[in-house]
Amino acid sequence: MDQTLYIRLRHRIQVRPDDELTIGTIAQLSGDKELIETVRALIIHRISKADKNMVVIDVMRVIDLLRKMIPNLDVQPIGASQTIVEILYDKKPFKPVLFVLVWLLLFIGAAMAIMNFHEDVSMQAVHQRLYRILTGKTVDSPLLLQIPYSLGLGLGMILFFNHLFKKRINEEPSPLEVEMFKYQLDLDQYVSMNENKESLKKIDDD
Structure with a gap:
């Protein structure tokens, strides 16, 4: 049997x-x-x-x-x-100098992106006008609006990515995690199609 x-x-x-x-x-x-x-x-x-x-x-x-x-x-x-x-091979030893250089590159790049976006949408002019509407006064630097806005921007990024350092805020995946998951699925499909010797057939195999 x-x-x-x-x-x-x-x-x-x-x-x-x-x-x-x-x-x-x-x-x-x-x-x-x-x-x-x-x-x-x-x-x-x-x-x-x-x-x-x-x-x-x-x-x-x-x-x-x-x-x-x-x-x-x-x-x-x-x-x-x-x-x-x-x-998985053994990881290369940690290099503080390389870490600092990458961190500075990402920090400066992110800061430039945020500042350029705010310049494109005239965020300072918007804050000045809102301040004038709320208080009736005209100032060049409405810190009463700019400081809470800056803090809220940072808090919004934390909530968006659903992480505070290595700690997850809740169980819901962040948009970045969803996109990484989709990328991993596409990568796995590519590997399956191109690395699977049993599913590949070349002319020379005939």
Whole structure:
């Protein structure tokens, strides 16, 4: 009697160089407990320097390995057909000088963007007119409006990005996180299409 194994590949996993990828690492398994324990430790790929930063494991490769090991096994794939394996190498040491230079570049760039925007919309003239409407006086620097506006601008940025340093304000994702999520999905789709050797077929392969 054929044994049935349900397998669902994980979308993305992270590993270290020289790790061994097993069926249990890249997929969720469902079926007979003894069968799962048997196939869980099967090695599907060994990470090497040739893999660089990414490896794509196709479900057909997994099925072929399982059928070779257990000829009568009935494999039922569910969900994604590829697993993207990201290889994490040791991080480079922290460089304070480079950090300060990048921080200054971003700070000056953000400040210039905000000032240029305010100049384009004549924000100072708007504040002067509002101050004259509210108080009946004309001043060049209506600090009564400009100081709260500046503080509110900073507070608005914190609420917009939903983070205060590393602390999240609430569980709702920020617009930046949503855009990064969309970018990651597009990147994963690109990697799946271009790094998956099982799905690529060239003229020379004929």
